[in-house]
Amino acid sequence: MINRFVNKLSELSDLSPRDVAVLEAATARTRKYAQRQDLIREGDEPGPVFVVLEGWVCRYKILPSGTRQIMAFLMPGDACDLHVNLLPEMDHGIQALTIAKVAIISRTEMLTLMNDHPAIARAMYTAQLIDEGVMRAWIVSMGRRSSIERVAHLMCELYLRARNIGLAGDGEFAFPMSQLVLADALGMTAVHINRVLQELRLTGAMALHRGSVDIIDPIKLVHIAGFDENYLHRRLRHTA
Amino acid sequence: MINRFVNKLSELSDLSPRDVAVLEAATARTRKYAQRQDLIREGDEPGPVFVVLEGWVCRYKILPSGTRQIMAFLMPGDACDLHVNLLPEMDHGIQALTIAKVAIISRTEMLTLMNDHPAIARAMYTAQLIDEGVMRAWIVSMGRRSSIERVAHLMCELYLRARNIGLAGDGEFAFPMSQLVLADALGMTAVHINRVLQELRLTGAMALHRGSVDIIDPIKLVHIAGFDENYLHRRLRHTA
DNA sequence: CGAAGGGTTGATCAATTTCAATCGCGGTGG
DNA sequence: CCACCGCGATTGAAATTGATCAACCCTTCG
Numbered sequence A, B: 001m002i003n004r005f006v007n008k009l010s011e012l013s014d015l016s017p018r019d020v021a022v023l024e025a026a027t028a029r030t031r032k033y034a035q036r037q038d039l040i041r042e043g044d045e046p047g048p049v050f051v052v053l054e055g056w057v058c059r060y061k062i063l064p065s066g067t068r069q070i071m072a073f074l075m076p077g078d079a080c081d082l083h084v085n086l087l088p089e090m091d092h093g094i095q096a097l098t099i100a101k102v103a104i105i106s107r108t109e110m111l112t113l114m115n116d117h118p119a120i121a122r123a124m125y126t127a128q129l130i131d132e133g134v135m136r137a138w139i140v141s142m143g144r145r146s147s148i149e150r151v152a153h154l155m156c157e158l159y160l161r162a163r164n165i166g167l168a169g170d171g172e173f174a175f176p177m178s179q180l181v182l183a184d185a186l187g188m189t190a191v192h193i194n195r196v197l198q199e200l201r202l203t204g205a206m207a208l209h210r211g212s213v214d215i216i217d218p219i220k221l222v223h224i225a226g227f228d229e230n231y232l233h234r235r236l237r238h239t240a
Numbered sequence C: 001c002g003a004a005g006g007g008t009t010g011a012t013c014a015a016t017t018t019c020a021a022t023c024g025c026g027g028t029g030g
Numbered sequence D: 001c002c003a004c005c006g007c008g009a010t011t012g013a014a015a016t017t018g019a020t021c022a023a024c025c026c027t028t029c030g
Helices: A004-012 A017-026 A107-116 A118-144 A147-164 A179-186 A190-203 A218-225 B004-012 B017-026 B107-116 B118-144 B147-164 B179-186 B190-203 B218-225
Strands: A030-033 A038-040 A049-054 A057-062 A068-074 A093-096 A100-105 A172-174 A206-209 A212-215 B030-033 B038-040 B049-054 B057-062 B068-074 B093-096 B100-105 B172-174 B206-209 B212-215
Touching: A004 A017, A004 A049, A004 A118, A017 A107, A017 A118, A057 A179, A057 B118, A068 A118, A068 A179, A068 B118, A100 A107, A107 A118, A118 A147, A118 B057, A118 B068, A118 B118, A147 A172, A147 A179, A147 A190, A147 A212, A147 A218, A179 A190, A190 A206, A190 A218, B004 B017, B004 B049, B004 B118, B017 B107, B017 B118, B057 B179, B068 B118, B068 B179, B100 B107, B107 B118, B118 B147, B147 B172, B147 B179, B147 B190, B147 B212, B147 B218, B179 B190, B190 B206, B190 B218
Parallel strands: none
Antiparallel strands: A030 A100, A038 A093, A049 A100, A057 A068, A057 A093, A172 A212, A206 A212, B030 B100, B038 B093, B049 B100, B057 B068, B057 B093, B172 B212, B206 B212
16 A cells, blocks of 8 residues: 555655655554544544544534534545644544544654654645645635635545545545535535535536545636635646 | 744744844844735745734735635734745735734745754744644634624634733733724624624623724633633633 | 435525615815 | 815615525435
């Protein structure tokens, strides 16, 4: 199985064979999580660094009202909680959205890793900054985009991210999650998401079937979303 | 004039007198910006690192529809665009919300600074991570909080941040911006912000007058907001 | 077969936007 | 000193979006 974490960091910084070997060793200790299982919960003491190797994971927070907001999707190759040592307790939870395989790197190991391998540290830092760009885009979406634009925008983002790590086919990618998850990520209702998806299907832009998304008309989807791929640090390849 | 950037970094990491001296030298070259003047615009080639020394600054993006979304408020001591070298062009703009004094540090200078002074690099990294926590909180607010909760939450955040840098009095802080700015930050209409502010005044939680915010009943405000100061890495001091 | 979870639908409700004035105040030119 | 201007604040009414409530359907799974 390819190590998508190593792959990703390699693209962000020039890693020596030694760096690669060290990273591979560090991500060797893995653990499987069931769908909906928490890697860590709000209120827990921050633990190790998690690196997603397979499956989808999310950061989320439950509000007093009981509603949930997902703040980030983590796909294979994405890491979380480098800031492990910052907080006395987690201000949000991290949960597997599908069955997931996750590498677990202790805090100290990660720190020495970054200390001894500047190229790795640089790559991690860059990854962090890209994630920030994604968060900013989410803020813009939630603040100023209509529900259909929001859905379209997220789908553009996820498609490109999936594609970057080789998980997307041509105009299609696996999205093995319920519409409720989508709703929680976009700050909408499952009911409303459902109607928006129907609308997107009607316009012929995209369709979500059980477990996968079809980007039928990428140009149209990008247009609806007002999507500018720039922030993902990738080129959009119009292959469809 | 105290250098709030140095202050802030000192609190995040143990800086040697040497580190401090170097930082002070680096932030010596400053520039004044008028209200509404752009430090850098979307589409521009990323330039130097900006460090806000006085005044308020924001990151923002204008959508095709012409609406604006503010993604972050920067207060004295906050820096932006460490990721200067990442993107070919800015995916958002940065603008002064008030008259502002900003230190300008060239990209190369900043890089050598961080290379030669690990404590500074560490502090900057930590600052970055705290900013991320703030962004996550914004996402939660925009996604799942009602308008009154959103306003209250932002005010709690800003009050604490102002307080942390010594810019807030007791239950009061300067907020020299129009309600439109608030609207653009919270993804709402100026009209609606206005009504929400009236509601907050009525409940006796807080009041915004021209140029400053009065936290009248902090407990009540925190309660309305569902605010948990945790993520700001500070204790809330109930002094009122 | 029955239960459960997810998807879909329709009807209604509520929050927020939109549109259109009006108000108030500081600044400016005469 | 005063009329005029322009921006930001405020108000009211109508229009829209999205949430809520309540079924119902379908497929999977035990």
